[in-house]
Amino acid sequence: MQSVDYPFLIEKARQIRKMTIESIGYLGVGHIGGAMSVVEVLTVLNYKHIHRDADDPNNPDRERLVLSKGHAGPTLYSILADQEFFPMDWLHTLNKGGTHLPSHCDRNLTPGIDMTTGSLGQGLSAAVGIALGNRLDGIDRPVYCLIGDGETNEGQNWEAAMSAAQFKLNKLIAFTDFNKIQLDGFMVDVMGIEDLGAKWESFGWFVQRIDGHDVKQIDEAILRAQQEQTRPSMIILDTIKGKGVDFAENRADNHNMKIDYQTALEVIGRI
Amino acid sequence: MSNYENVEMRAVYTQTLIELAEQNDRIVLLEADLMRATGTQPFMDKFPQRTFNVGVAEANMVGVAAGLSSTGKIPFANTFASFAARRTYDQFFISANYARLNVKLVGSDPGITALYNGGTHMPFEDLGLMRNIPGLTIFEPSDAVSLKKLVKQASEFYGCTYMRLNRRVSPVIYAEDADLQLGKGYVLRDGDDVAIFAIGAVMVNEALAAADVLGMQGISAAVIDMHTLKPLDKELVLSYAQKTKAIVTCENHQVINGLGSAIAEYLSEVQPTLMRRVGVMDEFGEVGDLDYLMKRFGMTAENITQQTLALLKQKEKELV
Numbered sequence: 001m002q003s004v005d006y007p008f009l010i011e012k013a014r015q016i017r018k019m020t021i022e023s024i025g026y027l028g029v030g031h032i033g034g035a036m037s038v039v040e041v042l043t044v045l046n047y048k049h050i051h052r053d054a055d056d057p058n059n060p061d062r063e064r065l066v067l068s069k070g071h072a073g074p075t076l077y078s079i080l081a082d083q084e085f086f087p088m089d090w091l092h093t094l095n096k097g098g099t100h101l102p103s104h105c106d107r108n109l110t111p112g113i114d115m116t117t118g119s120l121g122q123g124l125s126a127a128v129g130i131a132l133g134n135r136l137d138g139i140d141r142p143v144y145c146l147i148g149d150g151e152t153n154e155g156q157n158w159e160a161a162m163s164a165a166q167f168k169l170n171k172l173i174a175f176t177d178f179n180k181i182q183l184d185g186f187m188v189d190v191m192g193i194e195d196l197g198a199k200w201e202s203f204g205w206f207v208q209r210i211d212g213h214d215v216k217q218i219d220e221a222i223l224r225a226q227q228e229q230t231r232p233s234m235i236i237l238d239t240i241k242g243k244g245v246d247f248a249e250n251r252a253d254n255h256n257m258k259i260d261y262q263t264a265l266e267v268i269g270r271i
Numbered sequence: 272m273s274n275y276e277n278v279e280m281r282a283v284y285t286q287t288l289i290e291l292a293e294q295n296d297r298i299v300l301l302e303a304d305l306m307r308a309t310g311t312q313p314f315m316d317k318f319p320q321r322t323f324n325v326g327v328a329e330a331n332m333v334g335v336a337a338g339l340s341s342t343g344k345i346p347f348a349n350t351f352a353s354f355a356a357r358r359t360y361d362q363f364f365i366s367a368n369y370a371r372l373n374v375k376l377v378g379s380d381p382g383i384t385a386l387y388n389g390g391t392h393m394p395f396e397d398l399g400l401m402r403n404i405p406g407l408t409i410f411e412p413s414d415a416v417s418l419k420k421l422v423k424q425a426s427e428f429y430g431c432t433y434m435r436l437n438r439r440v441s442p443v444i445y446a447e448d449a450d451l452q453l454g455k456g457y458v459l460r461d462g463d464d465v466a467i468f469a470i471g472a473v474m475v476n477e478a479l480a481a482a483d484v485l486g487m488q489g490i491s492a493a494v495i496d497m498h499t500l501k502p503l504d505k506e507l508v509l510s511y512a513q514k515t516k517a518i519v520t521c522e523n524h525q526v527i528n529g530l531g532s533a534i535a536e537y538l539s540e541v542q543p544t545l546m547r548r549v550g551v552m553d554e555f556g557e558v559g560d561l562d563y564l565m566k567r568f569g570m571t572a573e574n575i576t577q578q579t580l581a582l583l584k585q586k587e588k589e590l591v
Contacts, residue, residue: 060342107341108371115341116370119361125331126366129338132323137342159331167323
């Protein structure tokens with residue numbers, strides 16, 4: 001068994017970032033911004049906190065992850081390929097007709113994907129349902145859910161937020177990838193969501209706000225959230241949209257962008 | 272006399288769910304602050320841990336139901352049909368159906384049975400919206416007996432369903448040993464001159480009354496309870512199209528994209544047949560009592576009779 005220490009997670013995140021930009025570059029277009037900003041949180045979750053067997057991905061007694069910002073699927077696909085849920089060469093089939101790896105996560109197509117997502121705002125409700133189902137079954141494991149900051153504009157999140165607090169779902173640990181940019185531009189210009197922490201706190205959640213690219217901070221926040229006895233948790237990740245893809249970082253138009261394979265390889269060399 | 276005479280349909284629905292839940296601990300119930308209307312309180316009394324009231328948040332209710340389903344539960348999620356279709360459409364479409372989960376969505380107060388809640392709550396479009404969801408099973412029981420049987424069947428197979436529930440007292444049509452199957456229309460009365468396909472408590476009863484009136488005029492009208500809109504019982508539709516060469520459809524819904532449309536679409540390809548569709552003619556709902564609304568939207572035995580007579584006249588002309 002590999003030792004999951006911080007140097008390991010830092011190196012793993014670097015590897016996942018490279019794999020992800022390579023698979024998007026192979027296709028030539030993709031959700032680069034939001035796929036890059038979630039690399040660290042997905043790495044910490046999947047290599048340290050989610051224990052599941054690639055040979056038995058649907059075992060009910062497992063931690064589950066709802067990637068509500070389903071367009072960040074390519075990052076999770078890199079991790080699942082690295083963890084041998086499916087062959088590595090699937091990464092070159094991203095978004096091609098008949099693929100197992102669609103732009104947005106699909107629980108029926110991809111081994112290791114727990115919920116179908118992509119219509120923004122729906123994942124947190126599903127995570128609430130999973131947490132309730134686990135409670136009925138006596139499965140005492142966390143349910144993780146990652147939502148986007150732009151996604152936070154969707155009202156359904158706040159319906160789900162109310163219900164998770166009402167049902168005292170302390171096993172529900174959600175994250176917001178707060179990279180400050182939504183599809184049409186900077187959030188402050190389109191539809192601002194600050195004070196985000198205060199919003200979640202007022203809905204009855206245990207809120208932490210950390211550097212979303214610091215694996216140590218992410219890990220420690222998850223460990224604290226796991227100790228919570230009554231409230232659901234929201235961990236707000238301050239991130240950089242497009243992190244690591246130097247020419248795309250923090251650009252207002254980096255939600256979905258073209259990248260040719262040669263450029264992708266050059267970027268990989270600099271990560 | 273049936274055990275269900277003068278029993279509210281919602282009470283039968285709740286009792287059925289309780290009986291199913293006693294046998295199967297995977298069955299859970301979701302509500303969106305309409306428990307007093309849908310009448311499911313006895314379920315919550317019996318299974319408080321398996322009942323989830325999410326408040327006035329139908330979209331979240333369906334999303335939560337999808338999550339529960341992904342852990343192996345069989346969620347029955349209830350709200351008014353107007354909200355079930357319009358307000359949760361994307362959640363039901365993506366989180367439940369597209370995700371190939373197992374959510375049983377129930378819309379009560381279909382069509383004019385919304386009564387005093389009026390036009391805002393009066394769904395004439397829910398069947399049409401639902402019909403466009405691939406693979407979804409859609410049904411509307413016509414009485415308490417069929418409700419009990421069809422709910423049980425819906426709970427027993429894996430896949431999403433949408434049921435319309437008329438929650439009030441409705442005449443009992445079926446004997447308790449009637450052999451009703453989801454996906455198969457039920458011939459309540461055979462006939463040779465015209466076939467009347469009806470769906471739901473209001474219209475099946477009116478269709479039966481219309482057939483009585485037509486019978487007195489020497490017209491032999493078959494009446495078929497088409498409780499399952501999707502999948503359509505094509506075999507039965509085709510056999511009556513061939514036999515009677517005249518079909519009337521009756522629904523407590525828009526004539527657009529409901530039962531009449533489904534039958535017309537099918538027959539136009541295999542056996543073009545003269546038809547009349549009785550239902551709402553591209554209008555919004557409005558407030559009133561049942562008697563007023565039935566007349567207002569032509570959901571009466573009288574209108575079915577008139578439409579049938581007009582159809583038979585046309586059939587006579589075309590067959591000459």
